[in-house]
Structure formats: structure tokens, C-alpha cells
Amino acid sequence: xxxxxxxxxxxxxxxxxxxxxxxxxxxxxxxxxxxxxxxxxxxxxxxxxxxxxxxxxxxxxxxxxxxxxxxxxxxxxxxxxxxxxxxxxxxxxxxxxxxxxxxxxxxxx
Numbered sequence: 001x002x003x004x005x006x007x008x009x010x011x012x013x014x015x016x017x018x019x020x021x022x023x024x025x026x027x028x029x030x031x032x033x034x035x036x037x038x039x040x041x042x043x044x045x046x047x048x049x050x051x052x053x054x055x056x057x058x059x060x061x062x063x064x065x066x067x068x069x070x071x072x073x074x075x076x077x078x079x080x081x082x083x084x085x086x087x088x089x090x091x092x093x094x095x096x097x098x099x100x101x102x103x104x105x106x107x108x109x
Contacts, residue, residue, distance in 0.1 A: 011074075013066040015100065018078070019043060023054040033063060037107045062100050064090055084108045 017040045021030040029052055034040040040060060049055040061080035077090035079100075086096050086104055 011066055013064060015097070016063045016065075017060065018063040019058055019060045021047070021052050021055065022057050022059055023052070024056045025054065026056070029054075037103060041107075062086060062090075062096065064094060 016033040016035065017037055019032045019034070019040055020028045023029045032040075032043055034043065044058060044060075047058065059080055061078055064077040064079070065075065067074040075092070077092040077094055079086050079090045079096050081104065084104070086101055089095055
């Protein structure tokens with residue numbers, strides 16, 4: 001029983017690439033999450049500005065979420081791609097893992 005409780009309380013962290021549709025008021029009007037940059041790229045190719053009212057742009061980056069089975073998702077952080085690079089830290093202060101910088105660099109080459 002004690003082992004089951006510990007498993008439910010174990011914190012896990014998950015990363016996903018995210019694309020956010022931004023409107024002319026700089027509000028997020030839609031989000032899509034992807035396991036790989038290739039999936040994100042394929043999705044972007046299918047998006048038309050006509051699909052969304054007041055479409056302005058697509059922002060994209062890396063999403064970090066963590067939590068436990070018992071508590072659900074407790075933390076959510078974002079690191080947005082600017083000038084084809086990720087920042088060193090997410091918006092709430094966690095460090096962006098090196099592997100994602102490497103994935104992005106390879107993707108951009």
C-alpha cells in the first residue's frame with residue numbers, strides 16, 4: 001500500500017513542442033502540442049490564416065509540465081523560440097534541457 005501511495009505522489013516531468021495561434025490583440029486563440037518538431041512543422045503547413053478569426057501569427061516553443069498522479073499537473077512553463085533559438089530558461093525559471101537546444105539547432109539547419 002505504501003508503495004502505491006509513493007507512486008501516486010512521484011513527480012514526473014513531460015516536454016512537448018507547442019504552436020500557439022495569436023490574434024491581432026496578441027491573445028492566444030488556439031494551441032497545438034506535438035512530440036516532435038517535425039510534427040509541429042507538418043501542422044504549420046496545414047494552417048491557413050483564413051482558419052482563424054483575426055489571425056496574426058504563430059508563436060512556437062517548448063512546453064514543460066510536471067505533476068503527480070495524485071495532484072495532476074502542478075507546474076506549467078514555456079520557452080518560446082526567438083530568432084531560431086530557445087532561451088536557456090523557461091518562463092518560470094527551470095533550465096531548458098540541452099537536448100532541446102540540440103534538436104532545434106538540427107531542425108533549423
